[in-house]
Amino acid sequence: MKTNPLEVFGSWIADSPDNWPSDAREWAHREFIDTVAVMVPGAVEPVSRKIFETVAPWGAGPCTVFGQSTRLAAPWAAMVNGTIAHVLDFDDNFDPPKAHPSAVLCPALMALAQQEKLSGAACIDAYIVGLQILGRIGQGLNPTHRNRGWHATATVGVMGATAACARLMKLDAQQCARALSIATSMSAGFMSQFGTEMKPVHAGLAAKGGIMAASMARAGVTAGTETLDGRTGMNRLMVGPDYEELRDTITHIEHGQNLRYELESVGEPLLITEHKFRVKRFPTCGAIHRAMDGVLDLRAEHGFSADDVTSVDLHMPRVHFNNVMYTDPREPLEAKFSAEYAVGCVLARGDCTLADFTPEAIMRDDVRSLFPIIHRHPVDKLEGEFPTQVRLTMRDGRVLEKTIAMPQGSKSAPFTDEQYWAKFEACCAGVIPPEDIDSLRQSLEKLPSLPDMGELMHNAEFTAAEFTAAEFTSAGAA
Template sequence: MSKNPLESFGAWTAEVSDSWPADALEWAHREFIDVIAVMIPGAAEPATRHAYDAVRQWGQGPCAVVGQRSRLSAPWAALVNGTAGHALDFDDNFDPPKAHATTVLAPAILALAEQENLSGAACLDAYIVGLQIMGRVGQGVNPTHRNRGWHATATVGVIGAAAACARLLQLDAHASAHALSAATSMSAGFMSQFGTMMKPVHAGLAAKGGIMAATFAQAGITAGMETLDGRTGMNRLMVGPDYEELRDTITHVEHGQNLRYEVDSVGAPLLITEHKFRVKRFPTCGAIHRAMDGMLDLRSQYGFQASDVTSVDLYMPRVHFNNVMYTDPRDPLQAKFSAEYAVGCVLARGDCTLADFRPEAVMREDVRGLFPIIHRHPVDKLEGEFPTEVHVTLKNGRTVKAVIDMPLGSKKAPFSDAQYWAKFDACCDGFLSGRDAAELRKALERLPDLPQIGDLMRHLVLPFAQVA
């Protein structure tokens, strides 16, 4: 294997066998179910509808746009569908790159596969390949890249999407390496966009960029071979001038994030089965899910209500609090990145659902009145070093505590197939008729065996986003 990460990753992308383990294919299949489910309500969100209005004039084409009757060219369909998948922050997280992986990979894969009349099996294969490369690039720049404010869903995601699309187009090792390099020129996105419409658009831009980078390489456009690990490569520019010092002195490694690109064993371990996913139970930033799980566990165990509580103390890694920065959210987008709203919501209402992020729900006093009693205690440790602690003090003077190291839906406590489909049903409710939802489910169940991915996508070309 080449010691150049672009050449090593490109060779693996092009040449690895498509004889994947059964559990890898099963995980890939489940994540397509999850992301298509969340795309359905996400398609009706303002950010997605505005993105669609902006790009639809730039090119009709053969590719489905979720919630719309018209079809677009592959890059624009991927942009809109990627935005839809991320608009509610209800899509999965993948730990190695610290990114929302599927809402970037799946829209790019589905659009390009529909353009090329490819099968469901080809889509699953491309997903596993793209996920592996996204993870390997993410491990080479994280945890510092993410902790310093880069939105890895966008910055690392586009490179994973390029790998997936190169795989679909059957590019050789040379062209695949150039596709990955081209994608670094589209790598951008700041966490300062959290709580705005632009944050979900990041996922759409990364999906679009993956299609463009692979198609550029297919057309013969070449790119530099030092854009990941050269003197001005991604690691030195998007980690920082102290990159080498950080790399050489790292002592605690989580999720394989060691600030080194793995070039000798790109495909082993296979990251999809080694790390699995964090599938979301709540439509909020994943950084607060451990605290939400802890609060619900305490309510269930001790039977208290919000009116019984005098204070809630949250002890969490500082990097988690950095993601949920809004202490007084004023709209649904900000509420998705608010520790106070998320924990207050499950304390007051016993759950946190899509309905809790309607504008009127965010402003209700039952939750907002709890903000003053919810206290932040940042801890300067990584999430693997320090579990989230939720301390609840009751009016009778008793203090109870929950300690949560991994949320429900993660590798430690994965969703069952029934829970995936329950989430699918909840996302379809109010957007698809019972018949349309049932037909979509049948197609999703058959995804690995579909001769053409269009047999799935045709069930999403319905104008429910316009109606909503």
């Protein structure tokens, strides 16, 4: 049996037959829908324009950038579109690597498929393959990798994007292994960028890196053979000098994260159907979604308003609080990583939508006045060991409690097809005209049978410059 993870993963990428079960293909299709949905409003965000203007002079090409009429070379289109997909923090999460996979995989595959004139079915296949490798490598590094501050969407995301692109390009096993090795040299990203414009750029860099690594491997660029598991391999460097001790003494394993690369059965179970996704109900960091669900559940059950509440106590794993670190957010991006703003928003407004993340909305007193009554109680346990507990103390003396183990949109409570399309329609409203929404939806609906992904991408060439964030908000998009 091969023991080098590069060789094992490379062989699996190249040689696995495209005979995935129907539910795997359906999940992949749904995540393309979800990703395109959030990319439409993401295209009007300031950082999306900044990244486009940065890379546009570096190379025109055949590939669409969402919201732009100018096409770029595939790596640059993937970089901009990856940023666009992640900027609202409304894109999906995937538990095995603790990363946002689709904001990386979809932009990379859409750009490469448009360049090569490849089909929607080929993209579905490559997505499933890329997600599996992203998950397997993530399981080999986590939970420690992410808990110590690495942004897995960037570090592990580029590995998944590379696997997906190598599959789409039909590289052989040796080329696929080399592509993964090349990608380790592009693996970077710290959680210290959360709440800034660089955080979504991480997804763009990972998408770009996937196309570049696979293309370099096809061109014959050589790379090391011990870059995943070696004395200075990805696991030892990106977990820490105590990697082996942690690996050998781990007792509680969540989402298959056991600090070991799975080499005996790379494709079993198929992670896309085993774990599914955490599709976002709210455009905020997913670490606070359980608490937001709990507050809304209590509101629905008891019919109170924010004025009726004197204290909100949040008991959550410390690692979740680490992700929502801004206690007094001053910018919309900071508000997306604030437990106080997210919980205060659903408590005061009964929901949390894209319209709640403008400079004006985050400074309104209806939410900010609640910050002093929202109390953090971190617990030193992983999320699977400790569900989020929400405790509300009311003015009349009642104490209302709710415990949430998994948020809405996750494996335990997945979105229906109708909810996916409702999110799509809501994201597009006010950004593009109704007839363009219909065209984009039609091409998305038939994505698995599209002979050329260019048809879908053509419908993404709306002119985002015609819309400002203020106009978007006033149009009622949520």
